[in-house]
Amino acid sequence: MKLPLINLLLFALLLRSTFSYRFQNELQLNTLELVRKNGYPFENISIVTEDGYILDLFRIEHGRNVTTGKRPAVLLVHGLFGSSRDYVSMGPNRGLAYKLADHGYDVWLGNNRGTSREHIRLNSDYNSKFWDFRYLMEIVLSLLRFLYVFSWHEVGVYDLPAMIKGVKSFTKQNRIGYIGMSMGTTASYVLGAEKSEYNGDLSVIISLAPVAFMRHLISPLPLFASPWAWLINVVTKLIKVYEIPPAPLRGFVSYITERICHKDSELLDLCVSFFFFLGGYSPSQLNKNELLTMFGSFPSSSIRQLLHYAQVINSGDFRQYDYGWVTNLNKYQKTYPPLYNLSKITAPVALFYSSGDWLAQPKDVEMLSKRLPNCILKQKVKLETFNHFDFLFAIDVVPLLYEDVIRVLDRFSSFV
Template sequence: MSSLIALLWFSLLTGCLATASTYPESEFDLRARDPDTDLTTPELIAKYGYPVESHTVQTEDGYILTLHRIPYGKKSSSRTNRPPVLVQHGLLSSSVDWIVMGPEKGLGYILADAGYDVWLGNARGNTWSKKHITLSPSQSKFWQFSWHEMGVYDLPAVIDYILERTGEEKLFYIGHSMGTTMFYVMASEKPEYNNKIRAMFSLAPVAYMSHAGTPFLKALAFAGDQIGWFTNLMGLNEFLPHTELLTIMGQMLCRDEAITQDICNNVFFLINGGYNSKELDSAMIPVILGHTPAGAATKNFLHYAQSIKTKKFRQYNYGWLKNLAVYGSTTPPKYDMSKITAPIALMYGMNDDLGAPGDVATLNKELPNVISYYKVADEQFGHLDFLWAIHGKSLLYNEILNLMAKY
């Protein structure tokens, strides 16, 4: 499957190079790329004058995760009475997504300046969390996880670490896309963790998927359960890890001067649930592609595809024989949403192919403690606008800050 996306990029690249002779040489000059393209998450945070720390957390099943922390901001530099907030990225993403747009637009900076102790998570398998105490990413066994394991192992380990480190009893949680799915898994499978959450903010929530699905995920769902067998057979364990080639292609094909920018945008957002072109600063796409995609286990996509096919929010379907061994039944169990008692704000966009409004409405009915059911005012607000919208602060982030102040 990663070869599919690679093929799309390659086709775009070859088409661009084929016509390069008719355009100024400077249009394909890679030397002028934005320096932020090549900086790591900690380097970006430090560049813009914010304090930054890196922490490692080991999960119960041996994965080693990296956390990036902004302990205080520039506009609010007090180091006491700063409530911790864990901000968790979505699929194919990383901690950088919350700061790549810069201090005035990145939620990580905005939270720090508003007086919060900001912890940016990195789920297993992405650029920053590719280590295990015994396994190597070159081994297939390393990649045998989906967002279920992230919810059962990653989030509890990270939450416990943050609370121990800060001496607090509770924290705020902000998740985007898969970051919300992980939370719903944790709070239903390990309900004791509901008591460690002051309030949870679901940005582009993804659980039920009766109305959701990008063309890519719908194709996986249509392929059925045999696609999992095929990917295992072919050793397709990791999906779209970040490479320098993607950075170069993003710089060449997606910057403002590039004749292929519009096509590039569509390819980039093919599997990511849509965006509002008016809210996307196209000049930032090469910088974003310097960091994103950050890689993920193929099993994450297969698990979502199962949700689309079955229209149920439940654990991974291994097939009836293995299901019997793992679950004691031929079908995987559903997640019990009634156990999710933490205060939850559901925040959705009308132009979101993954966190579809109809599915968010189902969540609103299922969750027992919804404190806000917030539709972003811009009717064209899409899945990735929750991260990178030009007016994200006025459309969304200010609402989050207002709610946080009440808890």
Template sequence: MAKKRLFLLTLLQLCSTQSPDFSIPNILIAVSKHAADKVTSSSTVARTTRTTRTTSSYTNTLTDAVTPVNWMPQGIARALGPVSSHIYSVTNKGIDLVQFVKDYREASKNMDAILDIDELIPKYGFRVEIHAVTTKDFYKLTMYRIPGDGRAVFLMHGLLGSADDFVVAGRDSGLAYLLADAGYDVWLGNARGNKHSLSHSTFKPSEAKFWDFSFHEIGLYDLPAMIDYVLHKTNKTTLTYIGHSQGTTAFFVMASEKPEYNQKIHLMIALSPVVFMENVRSPIIRLMSPGTLLTDGFSKSLGQYEFLPDNNFIKVMKLLLCEAGPIAEIVCSNALFLVAGFDYQQLNISNLPVILGHVPSGASIKQFAHYGQGVLSDDFRQFDYGFDANLKRYGVGVPPSYELESVIAPVALFYSESDWLAHPKDVERLLQSLSSVVDMYKVPLQQFNHLDFFMARDVKNLVNNRVLKVMMAL
């Protein structure tokens, strides 16, 4: 308890200071020192002598952190890569702040911001159904359905997202609404750990075991359970799968680990596919990548396993990345923008309160750690628990890679130039790793980013119309 208090005081002090010592390396050194104290008191971890820099791990990285602690700034430098800090800044430059504040205040009157999704969908004339699905490992998931006579379409959200993502763009632009207008039978999934799926047969969200999952478990358990449920309810043998961000990651996990599910997919549309992470530009994901040291430091020391919008790590990132001012204050109040980026030119100010009212929706810190591991490993592979734990779990010291050659379902890849999480080079690499790509579409707008795929002002014309076109062609 004393260590926990000391760790909190250290972090809070760093969060509140503007001194020269306020820097990412110094923050992480404080975290690594705390982790090192824990390591030296653990005979189990202290016995670990096999270390490798190619394997991000709890045990090995923490052992390295004991001596020397100075490795952390080098790890951060390696993780951040050859990028300038200014590309991450959320600023007020070139923006009419008076007009922005006026428009935002007017938009704040929109009641859609406070309506639950099962209230929001009927408001625009659609029927909505709520369905409960239990996974093989006993997580209880919620699905929403907009019934239609056409082919079943299953939409899966991204990291920190939920089913809400596919309706927040509004009645005329939201992908779920457009699909329903076209006559499709629309199913909206929710991964374990988001606001709609916070239940388990045994564990409670207040328990660490509830949050012991990454995108691996979402792909291995959540997606198969929901897909089987949809096919059973609709009496169909296949469906169209549309995923955004983590919704694509989890799909490729499922299609690799459970190849029989390829036969259940008529078409998979990957919006901003996140698989290979070498060129990822998200500062938060990159800062997680020098090992799972941060996961251990923040989660185990603070007893916090859920990625919360108001946690201390996010407070630090806000101070580092955000300038003072109305737009920065509004944007940086939302953890999702800090993770995935921000595009003012495509921001629909009149719809911003609705977006902020529905996202983010929750996630496990382990999900971020898994993505962070992918940055340094330069591979798409299972979670790294450390050499010894990997031997017990996988039979090898390094986590096995997902076998993308097993993915044979037809895949359409949608990507953009300014995506913080799905860099064009990494998407090109994914293209080369798949044998069944039927369409490759780059959004024709330079600044289009990761979140724009579901919330951009012009998302209907730039993305969703193309989605419908591909679906009708196949």
């Protein structure tokens, strides 16, 4: 039984390598390569979280034409199935990281756990056994189980503190700005509620497509899947799948994505339909020729991150992860998970949202704003069809959103 599994794994790895190489020469440049290609200064710094994950922090210290003067630091954190690449993939004219750097900011891009597979303990424990095929499958499954058994709660309580401390250490600044998109907003609320001492380190939290409450979402896929979260949890544990897409299939997923979403593909409309099906219908803001650029990087995400969102949908509340009543009793001293105490988030919070966002609906954003003690702005994008992904990739994202984002950031940053 093990031999066919090993053969399948090796074939999948070979397939992934082959198509990753093709992508690399076409559209799948990583964050570092994209920034260098566009002529911006760039640093790559590794940081270690309290629980041992090794994460990447990327720095664009200044813009192409702004090299002097004090530059306030701002940290940008990505969403689910995303990476730091999301903030630079649209180029200098539309990428938020570039716009901030050119405006005079010291820009830091974080990669959450899962985007990186490194861990201080696992890297050493399994090194000597890795190439022994008798242990290969066991090692791979152990690595995946350990590295991907987390939700966005851990991003908030471990990853963000490490990133904030890293940025402050390098820049010697007392406070920094924070911009999160989608899950990057969720994690910031977890941070403020569970690690309230970090509120003083943030000059402002800017939330793009804020996700905390999900009582009114209308995206069909999570609406359909969330009632079956318990079954998904059982099945994925039985078949030992801890991430989506599973590591051996990522090459195949890249191959299918390239075939369907390429600008010359006969199936391009299928790719567009899925894009709208998940985030909202926004044809005026989508350049079909950019779909592969947008999805050139598709990191795996933990199953538990998806399950945690499903629990939020099912309960209607913003709660910690539900492990089941037995584990809950041991972990929380009660049979159900506690609510996040949003009243502890004392840092200024600005919420940017849209009516056309099927994942972060206005009524849920309104509910969030009322729970935040220091919500300094709740602003709806003027275009009614502006969808969830438009916060990163819209054709007119700069005039519709980023100009206002920069104005808010300027208000809480010092250039003196």
